Amino acid sequence: MTGPAILLDHGSGGEKSDTLIEESILPHIINPHLAVLNDGASVSIGGHRLAISTDSYVVDPIFFPGGSIGHLAVHGTVNDVSMCGARPLYLSCALIMEEGFPVQDLERIMADMGAAAKKAGVAIITGDTKVVPRGACDKIFINTTGIGITPEGTAPSADKAKPGDAIILSGTIGDHGLAILSSREGLTFQSEIKSDTAPLNQMVSDIIAICPEIHVLRDPTRGGVATVLNEVASASGVHITLHEDNLPIRPDVAALGELLGLDPLYTANEGKLLAWAPREKAEAVLTAIQNSPYGKEAAIIGEVTSTTDHPHVTLTTLTGGKRRVPRLTGDQLPRIC
């Protein structure tokens, strides 16, 4: 083999992913619409502002506490379209299955997709099915693409965070990542941790209804809240301060995170969003989120402190210290010497 090969870290959502995208992917396909920083792209067609987003789902295990790959494939794309400020309308669905995959499992997944789409108010209107030889993929991979309409006056984007913005998190963090991990590895840890997979389009509509100018909307999936905060800080050229005592974390998630040595701040979520709201609208946006079905535990977790040439994220700890929350290159690595 000549030259470097793709590593698992290249898909971690950390800096290695960025480098791969910037150096090996973008140069070949670059064009003005390519929206790298956001979850989807916005285009205008026939006077309508459309948001388009695509994602592939490769989770292991495919069934887990709180949902299945079917839920993720619908919610993930619905959420990505929603984070553009758009109302998702239609999804496509492409399936890649491994020879030998039980039909029964496929049907269960499709039922989950159907139910999830119904609940989110979107229709799956086109699809594709491929089967590959045993071992060429792991059970089932699903790709969905979503399309939605963006209301006039709304254009949230990662580069729009402004000093004074309140950063609102719509609920507890780390649930999905730890639920998947414990069920995939069959950890014998007594817990009720479930994936938080959920559609967020209603929540986004409620936010936009009272704050159409919302600055940034992001769903902290892979890489968790810490990664999204760092991405937005960099894209907007700002310093972000977080408050540890405001971070909603379920006690059992915190406990398992501690046992595994994994920081929930870097752990994936599938039904949460982060909103950057102008200060004067912060309380109203928070209330709107708390009143929506998946936002009961929403909290203001921090704010944009200033513009800076050295964008970074600081966590104000319970003891009053100020800890840097860095962007990671890949997995969480030990540092203590």
Added chain:
Amino acid sequence: MTQALAPVSAMQLTVCGVVQGIGFRPYIWRQAKRFGLNGRVSNTPSGVTIRVEGTPESLEQFVATLPTDAPPLAHITEFTHTPVTAEGYSDFLISESTHGEAVATLIPADIATCAECLDEVNDPANRRFGYPFTNCTNCGPRYTLIAGLPYDRPLTSMAPFPMCHACREEYENPADRRFHAQPNACSACGPHVFLQDNRGEAVPGAPITNAGLLLKQGKIIAVKGLGGFHLAVDAADNKAVSLLRERKKRPAKPFAVMCRDLTQARLVAMISPEEEALLNSTGAPIVLLRKTPESETLLAPELAPGVNTIGIMLPYTPLQHLLLKAGPPIQVMTSGNPSSEPVLVDNNVALDRLSQIADGFLMHNREILQRNDDSVTQVVKSQESLIRRARGYAPMPILLSRSLPPTLACGGILKNTLCLAKGNKAFLSQHIGDMENEETLDFFHHTSELMQKLLGIVPEVVAHDLHPDAASTRYAQSLKGVDLVPVQHHHAHIAACLADNDADGPVIGIALDGTGYGTDGTIWGGEVLLVEGNSFQRAAHLAGTPMPGGDAAVKAPWRMTAAHLLHHGILTAEEVGHRLPLPGHLFPTETVTLIKQMMEKGINSPTTSSMGRLFDAVSALIGTCTHVTFEGEAAIRLQAAAEKAWPQEPYPFSWHGEADTRIIHTASMFKGILDDMDKTRPVEQIAARFHATLVELFTVLCQKIRKETGLDRVALSGGVFQNRLLLREMLHALKNERFTVFTHHRVPAGDGGLSLGQAIVAGMGKSMPPAAR
């Protein structure tokens, strides 16, 4: 008949090093007078330049005595003298300075109060009686109050204090001890001290006397020192010490104390002549000393529980001398900071951040411009072995046997320092701290910029650790237009050790520490490296063991016990659960099972060959430490236990592989430990046997490597070598086998020395070490 004139010759001399701001020119003036010489002395960019004329004999005496009689603070790095033609000077004068950008003159370190100044402070008849900021050219603050060079009062934090007439006269008189002493001051013109309560209200009366009284009453006082705040309590008052522990959230880490004088220090510690010299040295570091039996009754039990050493320093400012006289004779003097943050330097910040800890604040109105913690040192086998390099040592250069391009080395993660090097000088910064909180990162950035400015070094080469997520690595990567050179952690440790000994490769490097990123992406830390120049080979290392939970395994050493016992197939999860004392875990077996699952499934369980983690594993297994409350606690407790039962027989050990692939196995050692535990052998003996095993293991390994390579020089580095028992015994064993052994003296063996090693490796060239096979 004309009278025969004595032959006149002339000489031009140049002196480089720390020769500014320490009374060097007045000293030359006095020497010239002493030998009846005429001429000039001046500060120039290339050092102090001297021109002397007189009889050949007196010139000879002048040259011979110049380095030996130099003022205590002078640090002469170069001294040249060449004959020139006489110009017929009729007097000897101190000329005005010319300033430039050369690195020939160095930034002086802060110096403990000299005996003469102390006498004045204690003399009721002296105008400086009781004045807490008394200093002279031989002593006082330097680096901590410098804002820029040239080192003149306007560029120091003494700028707001114009000298009174009396002080000005001293300052301008070449015969005076205070000639050009930039911080010169007295109670009429200089800074003053005041006492406030924790709401910032002034406490009426004499500040130092009242602070002393409060200390005697068991109160906690924040005291503004030279390089930062201290928190002081009466070291004999267990209630006060416990209260400080509780408020500072520092449950067990030993506190250092300041003793009124050597007599007080001898009551609580055994002090060798070498240790006494360090206590009295101008750097006035904290010296780790062995406790006396009497210390048990004289000092609070909570002061340094479970260890047989105590960190002691002597007062190094007049303010401290006065406070130690007014208050208890032995006081805890711990850094004034909320845990994990850098020591505080600003009055208002201290009032804000320490108001929950301190009852009173003894402060003053002179700003601390450079944060500088107390240095920590110890004596091993009659030689200094520095642990934390800061006040009194930094930023004095380490002289190198080679010449480096302008280089900045950014260090590691914990206990970090940075290093600027150019030519044959490497300037190691003061201790900066753990690079995770914002204040420490700011401090790091500030120090990097300030040192570049003061030393006039514009880095062309920038060295950093291999750890991709280290803040120091990111800082290096953010610098533009420089050559970035990643340097492997343990390679840097060995290079630092060699530089400390003015030595060069090739060498057998034994680098033992907690964690350092390896060239293969695993976490190294129990390494034998063959180091030559800017490359190395990994000759041997501890067998890879998972670290279940990553950093969580560092905080809970029992995880490493479980990892070693399970991964190497010594015990089952159930057996480990039964054996391990796991406070706070209701279901030890279930917890251990989860740990086992994590390791087997590779969940957040990076592979490590760390020696620090092996200490953790053994310490938790025999119960000396299962949960750490401060860094290195498990190893420190294991060492303390081992010292009580030394010497003991080693446990068996083994390795496999040849030459550069030797892997050291610990299974037979763990079986031996478990066996001893079953026989209820005292833990002290087990701890000692563990230390003996390491000594034996590495000695045998070195012999084997010598046979293969002919190398007979060994360098010992890495944080584990702060363990004085291990260091002493390794030194002893290797020397017995006729190895030449290099250990650390002026540069810490721990990560505080890392940046120096990085600078040297990077400066030497930019080739990377070979990837491990």
